[in-house]
Amino acid sequence: MPHGGTAPPRPGYLLRQYSCSLGSDSIGASRHREAGRYGAGRIRAVTPQADKTFISPDATALARHLAQDLAHHIQVQAERRSDETPVEIAIAGGFVATHVLPALGEEGQGVDWSKVRFWWCDERFVPAGHPDRNDEEARRHLLDHLDGVRFIPMPSDEGQGLPTACVEFTEQWKTLMATRSLDVVVLGMGPDGHIASLFPGMYSPEESQAIVSVEDSPKPPPQRLSLSMPVILAAQRIYLAAAGEAKSEILGQAFTTDVDIRDCPVAALRQRSDCRWYLDEASASQL
Numbered sequence: 001m002p003h004g005g006t007a008p009p010r011p012g013y014l015l016r017q018y019s020c021s022l023g024s025d026s027i028g029a030s031r032h033r034e035a036g037r038y039g040a041g042r043i044r045a046v047t048p049q050a051d052k053t054f055i056s057p058d059a060t061a062l063a064r065h066l067a068q069d070l071a072h073h074i075q076v077q078a079e080r081r082s083d084e085t086p087v088e089i090a091i092a093g094g095f096v097a098t099h100v101l102p103a104l105g106e107e108g109q110g111v112d113w114s115k116v117r118f119w120w121c122d123e124r125f126v127p128a129g130h131p132d133r134n135d136e137e138a139r140r141h142l143l144d145h146l147d148g149v150r151f152i153p154m155p156s157d158e159g160q161g162l163p164t165a166c167v168e169f170t171e172q173w174k175t176l177m178a179t180r181s182l183d184v185v186v187l188g189m190g191p192d193g194h195i196a197s198l199f200p201g202m203y204s205p206e207e208s209q210a211i212v213s214v215e216d217s218p219k220p221p222p223q224r225l226s227l228s229m230p231v232i233l234a235a236q237r238i239y240l241a242a243a244g245e246a247k248s249e250i251l252g253q254a255f256t257t258d259v260d261i262r263d264c265p266v267a268a269l270r271q272r273s274d275c276r277w278y279l280d281e282a283s284a285s286q287l
């Protein structure tokens with residue numbers, strides 16, 4: 001890159017707008033603090049999704065707020081469903097599992113969980129029961145305490161190898177989801193901007209497969225399975241939770257207009273203007 005110049009954008013991977021048809025959100029944004037509103041009447045237009053960006057004072061409040069909104073949405077969806085077409089929800093590990101899911105258990109007491117089926121946004125390819133597994137954490141924090149709930153874990157390492165696990169799980173996904181998209185995706189985000197197990201410089205925004213394998217994740221453990229970006233972006237509703245100062249810099253970049261989504265996976269979510277961003281004061285400090 002010449003001195004003083006800026007790198008030309010790589011074609012095709014800057015922000016695009018995905019079209020999607022969604023019902024209106026019955027949870028009003030009015031009880032939330034708008035993103036970018038700092039001080040008396042000063043509004044910084046940091047994002048085209050300002051009315052879907054909710055900033056809580058801290059991580060605990062963020063998790064509670066997201067859990068309330070999620071519980072409401074799941075309850076409304078579940079009331080419309082039969083047993084054959086459950087509400088399909090994919091959840092992340094990390095903060096989502098440890099903070100949001102316990103709060104969802106408390107907030108979701110009116111939900112008929114037998115009408116809900118959980119998937120994972122991504123999973124660490126280690127043996128079943130391993131403490132690094134995202135499904136273990138989610139079961140402990142929520143799923144094992146819900147009556148009648150269904151869930152479909154991503155494969156664990158039983159000696160079959162990651163490529164085989166990916167092929168087999170892709171078949172299972174196609175059997176159940178070929179003609180449907182996920183109803184809800186609840187994502188976390190790493191300080192490098194990864195979502196699910198889609199890491200900067202290591203994923204294809206236009207992946208043709210629903211499920212992708214990762215052999216060398218920069219964050220341990222190295223072997224993982226993940227929903228692909230097109231599957232995530234096709235979900236009926238997308239929630240993103242990110243708390244803490246360590247995530248502020250990448251969020252600041254993600255909300256700029258010239259970000260390249262290959263280098264900043266979380267920025268790809270901006271292609272969905274209805275994505276709901278749940279941040280805390282610390283993570284939102286550089287918006």
Ligand SMILES: O=C1O[C@H](COP(=O)(O)O)[C@@H](O)[C@H](O)[C@H]1O
Nearest residue numbers: 092093094095096188189190196
């Ligand atoms: O490794 C992972 O990291 C991300 C982010 O985790 P967080 O603890 O910083 O929220 C998580 O969303 C993903 O599911 C997980 O496998």
